[in-house]
Amino acid sequence: MWRRQAVNGASVSIRLLTARFHPKIIMSRKLHARRIEGIDKNIWVEFTQLAAHYKPVNLGQGFPDFSPPSFIQEAFCKAVNGGVHMHQYTRGFGHPALVKILAKFFSRIVGQEIDPMEDVLVTVGAYQALYCTFQALIDEGDEVIIVEPFFDCYQPMVKMAGGTAVYVPLKPREREGSGQATSSAEWELSPEELKSKFTPRTKAIVINTPNNPLGKVYLREELQMIADLCIKHDVVCISDEVYEWLTYDGTKHVKIASLPGMWERTVTIGSAGKTFSATGWKVGWAIGSDLILKHLKIVHQNSVYHCATAAQEAVAVGFQREYDVFGTEESYFQQLPAHLNEKRLRLADCLRSIGLNPIIPQGGYFMIADISNLEVDLTDPSTKDEPYDSRFVKWLIKEKGLATIPVSAFYSPEHRENFQKYIRFCFVKEDSTLKAAEVILREWSDRK
Secondary structure, eight states: OHHHHHHHHHHHHHHHHHHHHOHHHHOOSOOSOGGGTTOOOOHHHHHHHHHHHHOOEEOSSSSOSSOOOHHHHHHHHHHHTSOGGGGSOOOTTOOHHHHHHHHHHHHHHHTSOOOTTTSEEEESHHHHHHHHHHHHHOOTTOEEEEEESOOTTHHHHHHHTTOEEEEEEOEEOOOSTTOOOOBGGGEEOOHHHHHHHOOTTEEEEEEESSOTTTOOOOOHHHHHHHHHHHHHHTOEEEEEOTTTTOBOTTOOOOOGGGSTTTGGGEEEEEEHHHHTTOGGGOOEEEEOOHHHHHHHHHHHHTTTOOOOHHHHHHHHHHHHHHHHHTTSTTOHHHHHHHHHHHHHHHHHHHHHHTTOEEEBOSBSSEEEEEOTTOOOOOOOGGGTTSOHHHHHHHHIIIIIOEEOEEGGGGSOHHHHGGGOSEEEEEOOSOHHHHHHHHHHHHHHHHHO
């Protein structure tokens, strides 16, 4: 018996060594599915690793480095201490308290009676809401129009669903003389170009308002133009509105689902992380007609199935508070953009002072800036085949200790070349973080 075990033990060791050095002996067939080919690279994985290694001042990643409001933290603590039911499963499609207040809150904004149990799906952040939407609605051969610049997950999610992404870029309005655009409001969608993208295979269009990274907030007239095309071609609109409460200078956010004929064909994506400055909670949602949402729920129940109960309870408490104080100075939805506006203007002043041309955002977390005027020796051979802005950002992290994000990462390969002279800054940071970034930028500018 002992010798048999020893022999078996030796044979196991040999198999392990063989698997380690000759993996094809174990599996000769291709392991991965075709749907993930070509989407292995991810801008956030790459630049998060760079930030972890070089530890720069981080104006790259889009999260606040300040605490959420005290009322939402207290709600979370109360939920965690709220008894055994807060630590167990809740309703798979959304904690009852949360879907009820989301439906109540957004019914009066959309002008449509929203059924909490049928028209709302709570997800693991807006990211999973998007994934459920693409997987549920896009099939092999379907085309999805994506307005550029776009949050980078749209394209790989369309591909994984079997669809084909079709791109149409926002472009800066032409000015008289040589003046460049200075506001995201000057970046526009060509009606003629957009119309040309619709075909019999078009299943959906994806918009993001306020836009990441540009900060554009679509006008009602622009949304109406998109809505008319959706209705004409019987197309679904996927509207990513995670920054809906963050608008500046009196800019108004309009939900495309509120326009005539659009409730029935719109999926609106939202985020508690962006709403309450608690991105790590990963609570998001999709809202729309039950005729659409029932398909998203099938994907949800066969993937994550359920979201953290205590976090959903805390978000529900936060929305109930905001419902009660909506439109008053007590509302966090008014306080947060007022607070962030100061940071937005501060960053813009700093960028201008060193010779950059910032595009002032109407909404969101971010500001992009034209780096055409900066002369930098980008001779690193490891980045020679990358877009200019990507090489520049890596240089900035390694040589100056400041992290930003290349804007070309938000464009398709066919349009990327035209937009590789911009980088994205996140201004939703503590004043001390912004000050540290200012010191780096001004010291660099003084030495040039």
